Amino acid sequence: MTDLDGSAVASLRRLNGSKVLSVLRAEAYRKFTVREMAVATGLSRPTVGRLLDDLVEAGWALGAEGRPGATGRPARRYSFNRLRGLVVSIDVGYAITGVMITDLVGTELSWEMVYGQRLSTVDECLAFVLPFLDAKLAAVAEHLGLETEVPVLALSVSAPVIPDENGLHVDALNAVQGWRGRSFVPALRGRFGDIPILVNNDILLAAEAERRLGALATSDQGMFCFLSWYSSIVLLHDGEVHRGSFHLAGDVGSLPEYRWPDVMAHALEATGHHDPPAVSRLLAAAAAGDETARGAVRTVGEGLARGITDVAALWDPDTIVFAGQLSDSNDLLLEPIEVALRGLGHDDFELRSSEVPADRGSSLGGVIKALDAIDWTV
Amino acid sequence: MTAIDTSDVTSLRRLNAQTTLDCLRAEPTTWVTVRELAVRTKLSRPTVSRVLEDLEQAGWVRSVAGLPGGTGRPARRFCFNGAAGLILSVEAGPFAFNAMLADLAGTTQAEVSRRPPVITTSEELVGFFQELAAECLAGVDPGIPLRAVSLGLPGPVDEQGRLRVSITAPEWDGFDVRDTLRGLYPEAAVLIGRTGEFDTLAEITSGALVGVKNAVHVTFSDRCRATLVVGGRIVRGAHGMAGARPRTHGVGKNLAASWTPLRDLIYGDHPRQRMSEIVAAAQEGSEADVEVLTRYAHALAPRVSFLVRAVAPEVLVVGGQLLALPDIALPPLVAAVRASAGLDRRGSVDESRLPEVRLAHYSPAHAGPTGGLHAALSAIDWTV
Numbered sequence A: 001m002t003d004l005d006g007s008a009v010a011s012l013r014r015l016n017g018s019k020v021l022s023v024l025r026a027e028a029y030r031k032f033t034v035r036e037m038a039v040a041t042g043l044s045r046p047t048v049g050r051l052l053d054d055l056v057e058a059g060w061a062l063g064a065e066g067r068p069g070a071t072g073r074p075a076r077r078y079s080f081n082r083l084r085g086l087v088v089s090i091d092v093g094y095a096i097t098g099v100m101i102t103d104l105v106g107t108e109l110s111w112e113m114v115y116g117q118r119l120s121t122v123d124e125c126l127a128f129v130l131p132f133l134d135a136k137l138a139a140v141a142e143h144l145g146l147e148t149e150v151p152v153l154a155l156s157v158s159a160p161v162i163p164d165e166n167g168l169h170v171d172a173l174n175a176v177q178g179w180r181g182r183s184f185v186p187a188l189r190g191r192f193g194d195i196p197i198l199v200n201n202d203i204l205l206a207a208e209a210e211r212r213l214g215a216l217a218t219s220d221q222g223m224f225c226f227l228s229w230y231s232s233i234v235l236l237h238d239g240e241v242h243r244g245s246f247h248l249a250g251d252v253g254s255l256p257e258y259r260w261p262d263v264m265a266h267a268l269e270a271t272g273h274h275d276p277p278a279v280s281r282l283l284a285a286a287a288a289g290d291e292t293a294r295g296a297v298r299t300v301g302e303g304l305a306r307g308i309t310d311v312a313a314l315w316d317p318d319t320i321v322f323a324g325q326l327s328d329s330n331d332l333l334l335e336p337i338e339v340a341l342r343g344l345g346h347d348d349f350e351l352r353s354s355e356v357p358a359d360r361g362s363s364l365g366g367v368i369k370a371l372d373a374i375d376w377t378v
Numbered sequence B: 001m002t003a004i005d006t007s008d009v010t011s012l013r014r015l016n017a018q019t020t021l022d023c024l025r026a027e028p029t030t031w032v033t034v035r036e037l038a039v040r041t042k043l044s045r046p047t048v049s050r051v052l053e054d055l056e057q058a059g060w061v062r063s064v065a066g067l068p069g070g071t072g073r074p075a076r077r078f079c080f081n082g083a084a085g086l087i088l089s090v091e092a093g094p095f096a097f098n099a100m101l102a103d104l105a106g107t108t109q110a111e112v113s114r115r116p117p118v119i120t121t122s123e124e125l126v127g128f129f130q131e132l133a134a135e136c137l138a139g140v141d142p143g144i145p146l147r148a149v150s151l152g153l154p155g156p157v158d159e160q161g162r163l164r165v166s167i168t169a170p171e172w173d174g175f176d177v178r179d180t181l182r183g184l185y186p187e188a189a190v191l192i193g194r195t196g197e198f199d200t201l202a203e204i205t206s207g208a209l210v211g212v213k214n215a216v217h218v219t220f221s222d223r224c225r226a227t228l229v230v231g232g233r234i235v236r237g238a239h240g241m242a243g244a245r246p247r248t249h250g251v252g253k254n255l256a257a258s259w260t261p262l263r264d265l266i267y268g269d270h271p272r273q274r275m276s277e278i279v280a281a282a283q284e285g286s287e288a289d290v291e292v293l294t295r296y297a298h299a300l301a302p303r304v305s306f307l308v309r310a311v312a313p314e315v316l317v318v319g320g321q322l323l324a325l326p327d328i329a330l331p332p333l334v335a336a337v338r339a340s341a342g343l344d345r346r347g348s349v350d351e352s353r354l355p356e357v358r359l360a361h362y363s364p365a366h367a368g369p370t371g372g373l374h375a376a377l378s379a380i381d382w383t384v
Helices: A008-025 A033-042 A045-058 A122-144 A174-179 A185-192 A202-215 A260-270 A279-289 A290-317 A334-342 A360-374 B008-028 B032-042 B045-058 B124-138 B180-185 B193-207 B263-269 B275-283 B285-309 B326-339 B362-381
Strands: A061-066 A077-078 A088-093 A095-101 A108-115 A153-159 A161-163 A169-172 A197-199 A224-225 A232-237 A319-323 A350-352 B061-064 B077-080 B086-092 B097-103 B109-112 B146-153 B189-194 B215-220 B227-229 B315-320 B355-360
Touching: A008 A033, A008 A077, A033 A045, A045 A061, A045 A077, A061 B263, A061 B275, A088 A122, A088 A360, A095 A122, A095 A360, A108 A122, A122 A174, A153 A185, A153 A202, A153 A360, A153 B227, A161 A197, A169 B263, A169 B315, A185 A197, A197 A202, A197 A224, A197 A360, A202 A224, A202 A232, A202 A360, A224 A290, A224 B061, A232 A290, A232 B285, A260 A279, A290 A334, A290 B285, A319 A334, A319 B061, B008 B032, B008 B077, B008 B326, B032 B045, B045 B061, B061 B275, B077 B086, B086 B124, B086 B362, B097 B124, B097 B362, B109 B124, B124 B180, B146 B193, B146 B362, B180 B189, B180 B285, B189 B193, B189 B362, B193 B215, B193 B227, B193 B315, B193 B362, B215 B285, B227 B285, B275 B285, B285 B326, B315 B326, B315 B362, B326 B355
Parallel strands: A088 A153, A153 A197, A224 A319, A319 A350, B086 B146, B146 B189, B215 B315, B315 B355
Antiparallel strands: A061 A077, A088 A095, A095 A108, A161 A169, A224 A232, B061 B077, B086 B097, B097 B109, B215 B227
16 A cells, blocks of 8 residues: 555545445434444444534535433434435326436435326426426425425436436337437436436336335346236346346237237227226226226236247246236136236246335335435435 | 465466466467566466476476577477367257367368258167268277367257257157266266257358347258347247247248248159258259249348347348358348438438348358367366
8 A cells, every 4th residue: 555645544534434324224213323333344433423424514424412321421312314415206298297306315205296288398397397306396395394305316217208318208109209309317417416317117127126125125036017008128237237238128918919018908898988088097997897898907917928928938037027007907807817917827926916115116116216326425 | 365375376286377378368379488478378478388298297288499590599489289179069950960170279070961861769860870980990090189160950959958949850859868868978068959049159150240239140951940149148038939930830820930831832743852952953054943042042031130120130031941042142131231221212322221141151150169179168167
């Protein structure tokens, strides 16, 4: 090692500071004494004490006097300041907008979805989302009793688009064709400044949430079947969501080859729920015992079964998770899929229902990604 | 660092020898000077010189005096000694055995393809293996040691080297030949794997998939299969079964993977029942056979594009017996992959996101044995 100069001391201190912060974050609800932190980081107590005071000053940690009672002076305790900043996760579609705001450990502070708007361009979408988000941020600040606005440290956008690394929509679903070739990033950057702003495909984010928080948590080789008006299969390899080479991985729903769109369209038409397309009404009718609707849902299941089985045959998964609103349709839809999968000739994979609520999956996936994107070095 | 004792010096020297040998093996037929090796290994020239002496003595390296002509004393040149050993790679199937013998540099020494008799036991398989091995080894110097033996089987193999399920020959299920082969070739590393993976390994190591991260490798044969490559590595699946499920279940009932019953649906009542025979007839100009293959390619195309969309590969490689007739195999696949390149079929095709469709580099008879050679090379203990 070279001689320590001032800059080396500073960077060593920064490195140790980051180490202390990561221990605080890992057990975000624990209150550490200096002694406990010294043990956890392997640093000396005086060093840890100085670093914790630095972190308190910078707002990353909260210090509290220990409670008196035992012998000796009660030890001061430190914990992670979960409200040093906020994370925003926006989930947008043509007629749906959801905004989730969390603290820095991902605890939900606010979540609301609104339906029924018609956002056919990116500008319309932003014009709707930004005021909505500002109102939510203000409400959170008020609820927490904060005088000053807490900074947003990272922001995620989840949308039915295929974005590139820079957030440009290289492709978009039919309903939001007008979003193609545009990006949410410049406007959001204008509002929130130089923070991580991520744009991801909504279904890949839902799969991400399932992997971290739900039924795929222990899977190495998984399949996430998102079954809805528009269905997709997301693959998980070595425990990671597979994105493929062109950010298109998993998006099989629009392909005509296995007639997935046709099957759905037929089912809606046969039951009179096609204009506007309303999968939820079809499912409600089936649940209420309407025979035509029940038959239609079963036919959709049979239609989806072949594509899912073909991919499963080639992917050899340990777990297959069904998500999306269709997966809640009792067993009408899943039964034919399950029969087909078992027809592969062995049963050493698990079939599971999604554990992350369908309407929050993409938002939660966004929160996870946003937290990962924050620069936690101090 | 602790005080240097002699054992440390020895192990350091061994480590340097290892580095040097690895470097030479990376380009096993290239002659290099001490100076060039020193640059590549980041070791000093005297160290490289000493290590090369050791390696030459152990037989891993050969050298020649430099050619005079330039200024100064011509430098001695060194090369990996591929002749220090042999590798035998055999791909076994119920209809064909393909064998390849190569030296340690991967240079082919002999190739044999034979149609086997009906094989129903592990012993019969080993028996035929030995016949091919003897034929391959007949022409080479018996003094050269066989350092590795690899066997490709038509289905997933478990950790003990047993064939779990045979894709093409149900009576081969559970075949267990590893111990017998180890007994027959006690000096060699014995490696047993799945032919489908060896095919793809050949393309990854020295074929159409060199340097490719994500790929789908489709094999057009009697039993079509696809092997997936993610992050430059073959996807084996949770149970080593990725690629294709073994046998057909619920044919025609739409109840199993729809790749497997394809063959029965398309040429089930055709006078010729083997893809190799149909391909041969089509090459002779038989229109009925050309038509069967065309229908097959068209039926497979949408299934492949569905998979391509799920995996989003950079490259789709097409191999197998239909490789002999690319004019039949490629157009429907290229069209299907193009059609599925965007979210909306009606939209324009974004060329920059179009997976490239390539023909496999290796013919069906060469792919398996070549991949087996690569696998065997990495199974050899190269520590010096």
